[in-house]
Amino acid sequence: MQKWNLHFDGSTESLGVEEFVYRVKTLTNETLDSDFLGLCKNLHVLFTGKARDWYWRYHKQVDRIVWSDFCSALRQQYKDYRSEFMSKELVRSRKQKPGESLIENLSIKEATAS
Numbered sequence: 001m002q003k004w005n006l007h008f009d010g011s012t013e014s015l016g017v018e019e020f021v022y023r024v025k026t027l028t029n030e031t032l033d034s035d036f037l038g039l040c041k042n043l044h045v046l047f048t049g050k051a052r053d054w055y056w057r058y059h060k061q062v063d064r065i066v067w068s069d070f071c072s073a074l075r076q077q078y079k080d081y082r083s084e085f086m087s088k089e090l091v092r093s094r095k096q097k098p099g100e101s102l103i104e105n106l107s108i109k110e111a112t113a114s
Helices: 017-031 036-041 051-061 067-076 084-093 102-114
Strands: none
Touching: 017 036, 017 067, 017 102, 036 067, 051 067
């Protein structure tokens, strides 16, 4: 995971929460054979700054980190506040990835738009 060169700090100048979740999910599927349990045990390496502080507060509140619950809490904490234009531009410019089905591509575009 440390080789992914992926970090989330929660600032508005860096990667948005939806893109971060998408990249973590994709990299977990591709490099960790979809081992989300293993991912959840090592999530701390992906956070910096204020987001790292948030992560440790969340960690104290739960008995065990579950990926879906964690994503919901992370999204709630770091909602993307984008303009409608910016959201449409992100959807328009997104290209389907190699090996990604049309359904997956459309789902990601839909999540980006909302």
